[in-house]
Amino acid sequence: MARRVVLDLAVTLDGFIEGAHGEIDWCIMDPEMNFTAFLESVDTILFGRKSYDLWKSYVPEGEVSDLDKEMMQMIEDKEKVVFSRSKRASEGNVAFSDDVEGTVERLTAQEGLDLWLYGGAELITECINLGLVDEYRLSVHPVVLGRGKPLFSNIEGRLDLELQKVNRYDSGVVQLIYGRA
Template sequence: MNSTNKVILDLAVTLDGYIEGPNGEVDWCIMEPEMDFIGFLNQVDAIIYGRKSYDLWGTYTPDTHDISNGDSVMWKHIHSKDKYVFTHQSLENDKNTQFLNEDIIKSVNKIKQSHDKDIWLYGGSSIITAFINHNLIDEYRLSIHPTILGDGKPLFENIDPRFNIALHHTHTYKSGVVQLIYRKMTE
């Protein structure tokens, strides 16, 4: 399989660095066609979650009365991907989902070797921190939203050790969202 695929952290974050509000709110997150999220989903064939994020979004099905055709297509794409969930619990795998509680570095290497396309690291904050601390993220795609929450779940906590990443690309959208794409620094 592909050894050049990347683990990509693609995440919405507020201007003050939160990935959700104090009660889990994500209503500030702007999705617009110009962002081409479907294009991103076509770039990946697997998604990595922490267990809490998987419980919230891994099998999420929006109410058919409140969903647009574009959202329906997006969720269909998301649910077609292989899913890997890091958890301390012992849970049964199903058709598209594997629950992992083994060494994170070995698991990520196996996941990368078994997929041709990139892998989306969805989150939550604990798994993101573990991936950062083990230097397992190849690309950071952070969409900074023009919202200041003042409180909530921060994107970065307990990062050790410090390291640098290189700016690869920026894009400003009409909504005011600014996407910053960073990659690992090459030696």
């Protein structure tokens, strides 16, 4: 079975992936969502450089649950590809590339699990415009921010999708899973 590119991320009801000042404090992560199952389905994470730098420098506040520790370790252990116009040297399980289309096509042609398109917004937009995203897993959170960074901006053409599954959680989050129509 061919590897797929899966966009999995949290989005507000009004379509933002972060607030006006980069805040994501509205994002709910609870065990019912079984995020570890998703992490087990991917072996590579695709990052834009800014998102990678933020992820790499992330330090959790307060006490960290065993589940959060497990998820952070699972993410740490994955292969990572960072798309950047400036950085080039690989470090550990992190490779840098400036060729989104060629790199993603090469990765999807290889044996392995799916690829998680983590973000940021510019990389997501480029992947969508290049037709590289196979599955959209959007966890819609019960909050309206009014302003922030929109998930979909600068999309060059119509994107027809087919709803494959809906997951509803007690937290009020609704996960919508779409494939290309």
